[in-house]
Amino acid sequence: MSFKVAAIQMDIAYKEPERNHRHAGELVEKAMQHKPNVIVLPETWTTGYSESVFHEITRYAEMESGPTMSVLRSWAAKYGVWFVSGSFPEVDGANIYNTVFLIDPEGNITGKYRKMHLYSAMDEHIAFTNGHEMPVWPTELGTVGMMTCYDIRFVELSRTYAVRGAEVIFVVSNFPNPKVNHWRTLLQARAIENQCYIVACNRVGAAENSTYFGHSLVIDPWGEIVAEGDDSENVVTGIIDLSRVADVRKKIPMYSDRQPQSYPRDILLYRR
Ligand SMILES: NC(=O)CCC(=O)C(=O)O
Numbered sequence: 001m002s003f004k005v006a007a008i009q010m011d012i013a014y015k016e017p018e019r020n021h022r023h024a025g026e027l028v029e030k031a032m033q034h035k036p037n038v039i040v041l042p043e044t045w046t047t048g049y050s051e052s053v054f055h056e057i058t059r060y061a062e063m064e065s066g067p068t069m070s071v072l073r074s075w076a077a078k079y080g081v082w083f084v085s086g087s088f089p090e091v092d093g094a095n096i097y098n099t100v101f102l103i104d105p106e107g108n109i110t111g112k113y114r115k116m117h118l119y120s121a122m123d124e125h126i127a128f129t130n131g132h133e134m135p136v137w138p139t140e141l142g143t144v145g146m147m148t149c150y151d152i153r154f155v156e157l158s159r160t161y162a163v164r165g166a167e168v169i170f171v172v173s174n175f176p177n178p179k180v181n182h183w184r185t186l187l188q189a190r191a192i193e194n195q196c197y198i199v200a201c202n203r204v205g206a207a208e209n210s211t212y213f214g215h216s217l218v219i220d221p222w223g224e225i226v227a228e229g230d231d232s233e234n235v236v237t238g239i240i241d242l243s244r245v246a247d248v249r250k251k252i253p254m255y256s257d258r259q260p261q262s263y264p265r266d267i268l269l270y271r272r
Helices: 017-032 051-055 067-079 149-153 155-163 180-194 243-251 265-269
Strands: 002-009 038-040 082-092 095-103 109-114 137-139 142-148 168-173 197-202 204-207 210-213 217-219 225-228 234-241
Touching: 002 017, 002 217, 017 067, 017 234, 038 197, 067 082, 067 095, 082 168, 082 197, 095 142, 109 137, 109 142, 142 149, 142 155, 149 168, 149 180, 155 180, 168 180, 180 197, 180 217, 180 225, 197 234, 217 234, 225 234
Parallel strands: 002 038, 002 197, 038 082, 142 168, 168 197
Antiparallel strands: 002 234, 082 095, 095 109, 137 142, 197 217, 204 210, 217 225
């Protein structure tokens, strides 16, 4: 089974959700020229990502039933494609999360992932509550999991997804300059160590004190780069061939060679 992904490495108008909705709509139309099965948007694509956004996050937070999900669900149904929604500030009761949704081609919500690791170096933890669930979803795209930007530095999350059966991990990001070597190296490592596809969408452009390099990536379970963007606003496409996952896992049987009974439990709870 194979399918096409399209990562929209969008330039985000800083703190202008309505303008970003309009612009993303144009880019989705452009992405559809490639006839993808799934479209991926970047992290915090309604506002941009900065300390200043975080300090006034309640202005931008929306419910799951709010305008951003309405447009995303309408695009999914209109074009008949899956969406990895990119993230936006999702309010639920007293909490606000940095949330990404998986939307099916009828516009239904299949699942959501609330960013677990918040980037305290930029005060992200002041705005958002940490997510604590690590779901995977069996879909016609294979079994999928999701990560958001800083999450790629934490092997525990991708490994949990892999052990739960993930064949494809989608990543939505606002990963800034000058860290393109971290981005590519970490993502290739996550693909190789978990023997799964990684589809990672990063924004381009600037917000407050940061600039963003794009370089959205599709990486196969052998760690080979199937597609990579440059630093311009663009749609990056690649083919996912799920039989590659089974082939690589058969060639090097890491999952059956794991020794979980020997891995110390306390390492999971250890904090420095
Ligand atoms: N949006 C983010 O999570 C930023 C993460 C980041 O910059 C990093 O170096 O990691």
